[in-house]
Amino acid sequence: MANRSERLLDMRGLTLAVATGEGLLTVVEDLSLTLDAGETLGIVGESGCGKSLTSLAIMGLLEGTPVRVLAGEILFQGRDLLRLPARERRAIMGNEMSMIFQEPMTSLNPVYRIGDQIVETIREHRKISKSAARQRALELLTMVRIPDPAGRLDSYPHQLSGGQRQRVMIAMALAGSPRLLIADEPTTALDVTVQAQILKLIVDLQAETGMGVMLISHDLGVIAETCDRIAVMYRGRVVESAASAELFSAMRHPYTRGLLDSIPEADEDVDRLTAIPGRVPMLDEALAGCAFHPRCTRAGKGCDEVVPGLDMIAPSHLVRCHYPLEQDA
Numbered sequence: 001m002a003n004r005s006e007r008l009l010d011m012r013g014l015t016l017a018v019a020t021g022e023g024l025l026t027v028v029e030d031l032s033l034t035l036d037a038g039e040t041l042g043i044v045g046e047s048g049c050g051k052s053l054t055s056l057a058i059m060g061l062l063e064g065t066p067v068r069v070l071a072g073e074i075l076f077q078g079r080d081l082l083r084l085p086a087r088e089r090r091a092i093m094g095n096e097m098s099m100i101f102q103e104p105m106t107s108l109n110p111v112y113r114i115g116d117q118i119v120e121t122i123r124e125h126r127k128i129s130k131s132a133a134r135q136r137a138l139e140l141l142t143m144v145r146i147p148d149p150a151g152r153l154d155s156y157p158h159q160l161s162g163g164q165r166q167r168v169m170i171a172m173a174l175a176g177s178p179r180l181l182i183a184d185e186p187t188t189a190l191d192v193t194v195q196a197q198i199l200k201l202i203v204d205l206q207a208e209t210g211m212g213v214m215l216i217s218h219d220l221g222v223i224a225e226t227c228d229r230i231a232v233m234y235r236g237r238v239v240e241s242a243a244s245a246e247l248f249s250a251m252r253h254p255y256t257r258g259l260l261d262s263i264p265e266a267d268e269d270v271d272r273l274t275a276i277p278g279r280v281p282m283l284d285e286a287l288a289g290c291a292f293h294p295r296c297t298r299a300g301k302g303c304d305e306v307v308p309g310l311d312m313i314a315p316s317h318l319v320r321c322h323y324p325l326e327q328d329a
């Protein structure tokens, strides 16, 4: 079971930039996050704020992309992934941490049976016979609560529903018994009912295995129901972070407030991003001061000139704002 005090991840000052013809554009700036075993950390923010790049940096998957690590440390169980010899780093990436992505169809090979794909993944992690791996595949499919797991081993991806395919992807992510699971928008492509089932599955598996889970979503509603702690990102920076209960009872950042107000009611059909006026600035738009100022109703003196620091306003509650909301807002 989880040793809750075990610090799995300690990211310090991570700064990422994209190399373009005109030079380097910063996409993630001075990002610090921690995650303990047995804990679920939610990362939330609108499209383009740097959520996926942060997770790819943790997973060591930025190689071959135009994205560069400019600064920072990513300590995993005390060892800096960015400075480990490549072999040690690959061993950690392959076994100790795992990631699930938004669209399971793109990660499953349509021409191979589900069972064969899971067996292959298992055998990348463990040197075991094909029949032992098939037994383990069955265990994994059972673990992710797929109906008729034995029958499903022989199915092709197109024979499964979207929710079942995502369960298969989760089973494959668990093949190496990872300590850290990163789920990047794992339910965005699913309808609301299936979304809730998959989130519950992730929560249950987290409790069963004691993994640390990083759950990424643009939807604060998804994060709210699932996570112990939440970090809200805007344009590459954390703007507020706190325990979930604290964040919802005493949110202090205008952007967090905007995200909360944009969660649609169950029977409402609205584009949730329109609730915050304006749009996320483009990467190459030079913006002095707080990056949220063109959209912020509270913007005041200095907001368009000075980048606010990330201040601790209560134990474990950090806010980056010159004029934070009142406590009872």
Ligand SMILES: Nc1ncnc2c1ncn2[C@@H]1O[C@H](COP(=O)(O)OP(=O)(O)OP(=O)(O)O)[C@@H](O)[C@H]1O
Pocket: 018, 027, 045, 046, 047, 048, 049, 050, 051, 052, 053, 054, 065, 066, 067, 218, 283
């Ligand atoms: N390979 C790349 N080349 C150039 N720019 C990139 C690349 N990958 C990401 N970016 C840019 O970096 C910024 C952060 O991207 P990232 O994918 O991390 O956003 P995100 O928060 O995951 O968004 P979404 O919610 O849409 O998934 C975006 O502005 C994006 O356009």
Ligand code: SF4
Pocket: 253, 254, 255, 290, 291, 292, 293, 294, 296, 297, 298, 299, 300, 303, 308, 320, 321, 322, 323, 324
């Ligand atoms: S620093 Fe200013 S512009 Fe930025 S969120 Fe706070 S009040 Fe709004």
Ligand SMILES: [Mg+2]
Pocket: 051, 052, 053, 184
């Ligand atoms: Mg993303």
